[in-house]
Amino acid sequence: MKRFAAGGVLLATGALVLSACTPTTAPGAEIVEGTSITAAWNQPFYSANGNTSFGNATANNNINYMTYSGFNFYDNTPELQQDTSFGSYELVSEDPLQVQYTINEGVQWSDEVPVDAADMLLNWAAISGAFNTEDFAPEEYQDPETGEFTTEFPEGTVFFDSGATPTSGLGLVQETPEINEDGRGILMTYSDFYVDWELAFGAGLPAHVIAMNALGIEDPTEAKQAVIDAIQNEDMGVIAQLASYWNTGFNFTEMPSDTSVLTANGPYIISDFVADQYITLQANENYVGDHQPQVETITVRFITDAMAAVTALQNGDVDIIQPQATPDVRAALEGTEGITVSYGEGATYEHIDLQFDQSKNPGVFETLEARQSFLLTIPRQEIIDRLIIPLNPEATVRNSAVFVPGAEGYDESVENSGILDMYSEVDIEQATALREQAGLEEGTEVCLLFASTNPRRVSEFELIRESAAEAGWTVTDCSSPEWGGLLGAPGAYDASLFGWQSTSLGVASVGPNFETGGINNLSYYSNEEMDAVVQELNTTVDTERQMELLMEIDRILVEDAFGITIFQFPEVTAFSDRITGIDSSPLAPTIFWNVWDWTPTETNASEG
Incomplete structure (x- = not known):
């Protein structure tokens, strides 16, 4: 993600179809003295090193993006841009x-x-x-x-x-x-x-x-x-x-006593941090690059409940939000004066992964039959009908771990991977038979990790628990507010429910999710055939062969019952008239990608 809040960890392929564009600010922009902007995010920051398996999470990397510079970045086209000032x-x-x-x-x-x-x-x-x-x-x-x-x-x-x-x-x-x-x-x-x-x-830390x-x-x-x-x-x-x-x-959950770990080379530097409440960034006076900020301080408040984030925006307590979209969120935002709202489909998808090793209940998913049995109980269509259709009437089940629905290669991969043959609908009878074939007793426990502070995930858990019970599985609640840090932790859970969020368009970026020992392979999954496919993908420039290899990844994941995809995230961005320059990117860090373009309005400046 460790790894990503309410939309998740690193995943990207070259098959994404994305749009929208905003130019970056020309060098020489100046800070408007006394200005401040407050954004809301749904998970607290906990690490300034997003390159570890523990710290690799959206909640961390949003902040790290604003405090560290690098050789390149994605705009919201999305296209890769070089930062030649660095x-x-x-x-x-x-x-x-x-x-x-x-x-x-x-x-x-x-x-x-x-x-x-x-x-x-x-x-x-x-x-x-x-x-x-x-x-x-x-x-x-x-x-x-x-x-x-x-x-x-x-x-x-x-x-x-x-x-x-x-x-x-x-x-x-x-x-x-x-x-x-x-x-x-x-x-x-x-x-x-x-x-x-x-x-x-x-450049690194x-x-x-x-x-x-x-x-x-x-x-x-x-x-x-x-x-x-x-x-x-x-x-x-x-x-x-x-x-x-x-x-x-570089792991800390409040202002550290040793402030040297706050050392930054980006437009901003962390200046205040209160555990589970907010983190504040101050314009870095020693930053010399082209991405000079215009807002003096940016505070990110940690608001785990989407409706609470909407209320904070309406009350003027925050200026920009990108909460997990729900029907209640959409209804509450409609007609609110002084707020701009945009909707779309994000680059995050919901999924369930199963632990191949190091699970809480040792060996529960050791056999293929056990994994297939559990996945056959996941009520994917019911989840979408109840939780996603009210936001996006066109929403469908996502059936690929590699391709975005509608992208080139998606339909062919879905047709050839076997996912429709095996998991097109819930099959309690077959799930029960497979559980018995795996030698697992009725009532076998599956500890499901998810974000306890996320209402939609709580609803998904209940639907999954009820369906799995019909096939003799007992799904227990292993949710936690600190779910991100627990992903991949040995002995912490048996299955996980969270979202992968794309961070790049690199074709080889899919590999770390599924290759043996990959940073985003949180399931202790290992398959020599998968490793060979990933290795070839890493070195292949021929686009037709790349497409074939990406489809092979989908096929192997289905054959191994690695986990199952559920839906593409609906996305909502809303911001107040105190700020301009907001135009979210489909890739992480979404709303923060052009933080240097955020411009305070006269209302903001006069209050500053």
Whole structure:
């Protein structure tokens, strides 16, 4: 997601069909002194490192997007745009694949320390997993109540919790990148071609902050050099310390006592944070890029209930909301003066995943028959009829984990995957027979994880529980307000109900959801055929073959009864007349993608 609130974790394919466009603000925009904007989101922030399996969640990455800069970003067309005010990247060679990254001179962190090769080198080490100790199983060191690492790894063990795999992304860059003479660039060489190389890398977290905290170094320049020396010399003892801090040091649920972890290089920096209430961002006075903010402070209030978010907007307590759409939300927003409302279909889809290992009730979904039995009870059409049709009369069941309904390849994939043959409708008789074939007694428990604060998910749970009971399954409530951090946590649940949200159009971005050890493979799922398909997809530039491979992924998931898709999210965005420049993107971070374009109106400025 860990992983994503009310619409979820990372998933993207090249088959998305999307529209709408807003130009970005020209460089030179100035902050309107005294202005503030308040947005609402449905889950609290809890990690400034969105690249760990724990921190990879929309609620975190919305904030991180505003506080960290990178080489590129998606606009709301959506098209990939390079941020040339931050740095540049160049494809030096295709065989072998070599990419040169360079940070612009003058780009700095909020503490005025330069952003440079040390930051990129540490980010490469983390995202590539090049130094990770082989065959290390981190699950036993995680807290099943939170999903966090709470027990120190064995001495000398290196583990960056980035979901790195050796066949995709930076996992294909196992050689230490070469640093430019000026110290602001690195050259990376891939062992194989990677089709989405342009999306694979960013500057990362502040290396000097990590080294100062992990190694006890006071001087930031010395700290950066310690990072470079450790990586270039393959000093596993030092790298292990850096990895441990990288994994956990940026997790916090209120204003941290050590504010160095707030160090930013984006338009904003975190200035206040009250647990479970709000987080406030202040314009970063040391930001030198083109995305200069116009609003001085942005506060994100955590409002888990959609109707409460609507009320807050109507009362003027917040200025922009993107709550989970429900009929009550739509009815409440209609006719409200001073508020602009837009509706659409988002890039998030609801689904259920089953745990292949590390489940709360060990072995409950060990067999194919057990998984098929449970999935046959999921009342997908009833969920849509009751909860989605009132918002979108054209809504249909989504039958692909890869393709968006209506996109090129969707119909063919659905026809060939076998999902309609197996799961076109609820079949209690077959579900009962399959449960018995799996040797599971009537009343076998399935602990379902979902967001307890989400009314729609609560309704879905009740419908699923009632239907599954008819086939002899007892579905228990494992919901939690902290559901995101629990995704993938060993022993926490047996099945999960949440949403995947697209973050890019990269064709290879689907792999981490289903390949062995992928960062978004939260189910401990492993299939050699799937891994081979993903590996080929990662290196294939032929679009026809890409389409064939994506369809293969759908087919394998159905054959393995990995889980089941339910519906595409209806989406609603509403904002007050105190702000202009809002035009949500279908990709994460949706409303926040152009935060630098948010412009306070005269009403806002006069009140400021």
